[in-house]
Amino acid sequence: MVRIGFVGSGLIAWAHALGIKAMIDGGVLDAAITVVHDPRQRRAEGFIDAVGSPGAAAVADAGEVAAGADAVFVCTPTASHRGAVDEALAAGRAVFCEKPLDRDLARATALVEAVTAAGVPSQCGLVLRSAPVFRSLRQLVVDGTLGDPMAAVFRDDQYFPIQGTYASQWRADVAQAGGGCLIEHSIHDVDILRFCFGDVDRVAARTANHAGHEAVEDLAAVSLSFASGLEAQLTSVWHDILSRGSTRRVEVFFREGMVWLDDEFRGPLHIQTSDGSETRACPSPAWVDALPLADDAVGLAIRAYVEADRAFVDAVAGHSAPEPGLEVALAAHRLVDAAYRSAAHDGEPVDFRPARSAPASGPTQG
Numbered sequence: 001m002v003r004i005g006f007v008g009s010g011l012i013a014w015a016h017a018l019g020i021k022a023m024i025d026g027g028v029l030d031a032a033i034t035v036v037h038d039p040r041q042r043r044a045e046g047f048i049d050a051v052g053s054p055g056a057a058a059v060a061d062a063g064e065v066a067a068g069a070d071a072v073f074v075c076t077p078t079a080s081h082r083g084a085v086d087e088a089l090a091a092g093r094a095v096f097c098e099k100p101l102d103r104d105l106a107r108a109t110a111l112v113e114a115v116t117a118a119g120v121p122s123q124c125g126l127v128l129r130s131a132p133v134f135r136s137l138r139q140l141v142v143d144g145t146l147g148d149p150m151a152a153v154f155r156d157d158q159y160f161p162i163q164g165t166y167a168s169q170w171r172a173d174v175a176q177a178g179g180g181c182l183i184e185h186s187i188h189d190v191d192i193l194r195f196c197f198g199d200v201d202r203v204a205a206r207t208a209n210h211a212g213h214e215a216v217e218d219l220a221a222v223s224l225s226f227a228s229g230l231e232a233q234l235t236s237v238w239h240d241i242l243s244r245g246s247t248r249r250v251e252v253f254f255r256e257g258m259v260w261l262d263d264e265f266r267g268p269l270h271i272q273t274s275d276g277s278e279t280r281a282c283p284s285p286a287w288v289d290a291l292p293l294a295d296d297a298v299g300l301a302i303r304a305y306v307e308a309d310r311a312f313v314d315a316v317a318g319h320s321a322p323e324p325g326l327e328v329a330l331a332a333h334r335l336v337d338a339a340y341r342s343a344a345h346d347g348e349p350v351d352f353r354p355a356r357s358a359p360a361s362g363p364t365q366g
Helices: 011-025 041-050 062-067 078-090 105-118 132-143 187-197 297-318 326-344
Strands: 002-007 031-037 057-059 071-074 094-097 122-124 149-159 200-208 219-226 231-239 247-254 257-261 269-273 276-280
Touching (some): 011 031, 062 078, 078 094, 078 105, 132 187, 132 269, 219 326
Parallel strands (some): 002 071, 094 122
Antiparallel strands (some): 269 276
């Protein structure tokens, strides 16, 4: 049995914990949630009650979580990730660290180096990689049935997550978050574009701040040029339309077909070719649908996390390397960092190709 601990008991911790509990109750995992820490003791206690783990203990710090668990889920505000990870490493515990890993590329790199040196199993929270719709999109690219991918348009929007369901005031504080919509939310997007289409050669970006929270952008417009020849445009927006939660729409033009989706979990994929149009279902594995979770919006949202969480716990139990590992998150951090550096130099591109470097006056390769 794998003992699971949580550092942080906010919304993302709930998503993981409720899914883990459903997998335990459904006989999918041999595990137990044993220990939880949150700076607000009552919130940790409420979390334990809500996820149905009455045997778990609410403890005083991350060190106690590491002492009472085999695998630690780090679900704190970004700036607190490193401290919780260090406690897990000191105890030799496996680590699941939410994204972004840290506030900037240098800190994220140092975190990954520390985990690598410790040799513990580790996984990052880039859960879109396990979404059936993006796996299906990636397979279309691999199969080549629609020809070469040419252009992608990716829109990611949600209301500013200091309000509503998220109610995460720390996301308006650059010292806690490291930035705004680009690093905090669209690090998922640059990762999934890389997952589907391969390596990126060049990044150019502009950012803007409409809400007025210092150094926390709420608009990012990013251009990514891929080694394959694909050109992608990513628009990331935090707005104040409270009726719009996290929403993603992706359109991809291949030589011989156009594909679009507007549901980031199960799709469907809409495919148009010269022969007509097709709507392709992207179901979850049968075991995901069989879990004891409600068939409502909340249950569907929790299901979006269970494949990644099962992969991590199974890897810990089987003494194998979890995927996606922290090096995957670090690659996404490099792209986000390049976008920020480009925006700081009025959109000057950052070139990742060895044969070409950015002008000396602008941002350098990273």
